[in-house]
Every structure is written in C-alpha cells, then in structure tokens.
Amino acid sequence: MGQIISILIILIAVYLAWKEGFLNKSGSIAAFFVGLGIQLGFHYQGFILLGVFFLTSSLLSKYKKDKKARVEEMHEKGSTRDYMQVLANGGAAALVSLFYGWSGSYELIILFAVLLAAANSDTWASEIGPLSKSKPFSLRTFSRAKAGTSGAMSLLGTIAGFFGSLLIGFCAYLLFPISVNEFLLISLFGFIGNIIDTLLGAYVQAEYQCTVCGAKVEKRVHHAREAKQIKGFSFLNNDAVNILSGVLAACLAALFVL
Template identity: 50%
Template sequence: MNADYIGVFAFIVIGAVLAWKSRMLTLSGAIMAIFVGCCIALGFGIEGIVLLGTFFISSSVLSKLNRKKKSSLVDIHEKGSTRDWVQVLANGGLAAAFGLAAFIWPTPLFILALGISLASANSDTWASELGTMSRRPPISIRGLKRVATGTSGAVSFWGTIAGFVGSLLLAVVATLLFQLSFEIFFAILLFGFLGMLIDTILGAYLQAEYICSKCGLHIEKPIHCHEEAVLCKGRSWIRNDTVNFISSLSAVVLGLVFFSGY
C-alpha cells in the first residue's frame, strides 16, 4: 500500500478516535466516520479530508456552545449533540459516495458535488446550532407563528445568517483546497445554502412530529415519558436524519443541473 495512503488512513483513524474520546461521536459514529473519511480520501485525497474536517470540527464546536440553554432541547430532539453512525452517514454519506465515484471516474463535477453536499450539511448545522441561541423564538414557515426554540421547520434571523456563513466557509475552504473557479465557488455557496432552506421546508411539512400523550410536549421522537407519543405532523419514517440526507441530495442534484447548463 502506498505510504501516502497509510498516512492519510492513520490520520483519519486518529481523528475519529479523538472525536469519540471527546464525545463528539459515539463509537458507532467513529467507525462510520472512518469509513466516510477513507472513501473521501480515495477520491479527493488529503484535500477532501481537510474539507470534511472543516465541516465536522466547526459544527461540533458549535454544538457544544451554550450547553445550558441547549440542554432544554433534549426533550424535543430525537438525538443529542454526540453524533451516531446514522447522523454521520446522513451528513457525510453523499460525500463518501462521491469520493468512491471520483476514484473510479475522476471528473471536476464530483468536486462540485462534494462541496455542495458538505456546504449544505454545514449550513444546516450552523443554522440549527446558532439559531437555538437567539433570544426570540423562531417562526414556523408552516403557520408563520412563533414556535418553541428547536422546532424543525422554523427560522430565525440569526439562524439564517449563520446558515449562509456556514455555507460560505465550506465554499471558501473548498475553493482554496482545490483551486476552484469563482463560478464553482458561487455554486457551492448558493446550493449549499439552498440545501439548508430545503431542509427547513421538509422539516416543516414532512418531518415527523409527535405529541406526548402524557405531558403534551411537541417532540421529534415517538417515545416520551416512557409512553408512545401521537404522530401529529409529517410521516413517521421521515426523521431529522432522513431530512438531512434528502436536502443535501436535492441541493447537489440542483447544483449539478445548474452548472452543467452554465
């Protein structure tokens, strides 16, 4: 095996282990992160790993901010800030697939696809993490009324700004790493941010939301207060991880269609 590949693999494993030890990832999440990282490294080299690391580190750091306020959201959200294998796959699975595809069939379009998929994931994460820190409750795009902080399908001013900056960060880093043109930079920025908006729409209309039959709290998980909750919105099989994957895939497809006709 090439020494460069051994070095990159060791870097990926060490990074995943450190993320597990620091409770950014569960054990299953760390194993999946190694798989995702290796796939990306095959197609995009160390540049792809740095781009993936930019997303993971920045989003993980943000998830640890203001823990006291975010602790109140544990009852609402299905999962916490420590990512398991499903969350890693939902946010990095597309990037891994593009890495394998680029290894088999190298083309600049896969770099664009990689950039958009990670920019979309980063934009959504930044919007969610910083949006929950806003002083005023967000507004649901479904009912145009203020709802509880952390509600899927709701937007806030600072959350939207954070989502744009999150996409911008990934677009800038991707452009510097891969020496991309301004057109590709703009496409990553635009469609990465669009992925966050699609995520919000799906969260408002299709993502499952339940009402606890015991305490009456609106939640994302089907079990609460040790009892089965009642589905009040969306589809039971469409949860946050599903929405994340679909929104990133939609952003990538739209970006590739747009750029191919540019």
C-alpha cells in the same frame, strides 16, 4: 505508504472525536469509513474539507450547551453523533468522492462541496439559531414557534446557516482548482440545502406529541411512553431529512452546472 499514513490520521481523528464525546462507538465506525471514502477519492483536500465541517459543527454543538438543553429535549438525538447522523451528513459526500476517484469528473468536485456546504449550513443554523432572543418563525403555521422546532427559522439561525455554507465554499476554493463563480455557486446551493431542510422539516418530517406532558417532539417515545404522531411521515426523521436536503441541493447544483 501514503495510504497507510492517511488511514492512521483518520483513525487518530476518529479516536479523538470519540474521546471528546463528539461521536459514540457506532458513529466512530461510520466516521472512519466516511473519512476513508473521501480520502480515497479526493485525498487530503477532501479530508480537510470534511474536517472543517466536522470540527466546526462539533464545537458549535458544545457551545452554550446548557442554554440549548430544552432544544435537545425536543430532538430525537443529542449532540453526540451516532452512525446514522454521520452517514446523513457525510455518506453521500463519501460516495461522490469514490465516484470521482473512479471517473475524475470535474463536476463531482462541485457536488461534493455542495453536499458538505449544505450539511454545514444546516448544522450551524441548528446550533446557533436556538440561541436567538426572539422565537423562530414556522414555515408551516406562519407563526412564532419554540426554539429548535423543525421547519422554523430565526434571523440569527439563517445568518449562521449562510456563513456555514460560505465557509465550506471558501475552503473548497482554497483546496480545489475551482473558480470564484464556482465558489459562489457552492455557497449558494449549500445554503439552499439548508432552506430545503427547513421546508422538509416543516411539512414532511415526522413530529410527535407527548401523551404525558403534551410537548411536541421528534421522538417516538417521550416520558417513557409512546408519543402520538401529529405530522409528517414516520420514516422521515431528522437523519432522513438531512440526507434528502443535501442530495436535493446537490442535484439542483448539478442541473445548474450542466
């Protein structure tokens, strides 16, 4: 009976997210299975932690959306998440949750929280950073770049990313039997995940230049024409970078713990 209630709660949450425009149809289906996987492993504690990430990041994506319109134009996808965006941010956490349900290994709680902290840190930085009055600093060219440029950091975005990770760490501390030191570890490595994401965005993520307007974008097609690839690897788009950064942060945390 408890599992049936849990499934109904997940369905309602996904439906509301779809109605509010936070998810499209494919994203809704993926979100249901991610939520189910986390519920099966970490039960309501894991589902609440996932909810904190999803709700705060979704609300921030709508915050001052008009001021971030030019930034969204550069990116491959908008604020309405599809299945790949959902899996990039929550797929690994769902797998860790299922593995925890099978093994009960305590360390998996830390890895699960780090994965969500890294996703939250990156999302907060990406959504709040473009609102900075000063241009971000590119880690590749070591010069100022346009707001929203992958691989660039602003002070506002960095602070936002830190607090995004800290929030997940703190919520994990309230929900799970972890120590203060482990709360700090989750917060630290979640933020490190955001830094890794920025470095990957600077050096290996694919970037294109529009053949019509000359703008540097993450889209393969801009102004209805094939854009020219000028940086990175074609298979490493923003979703792939998000997956890699979270997994690498979790692996570093695992090495530190073990």
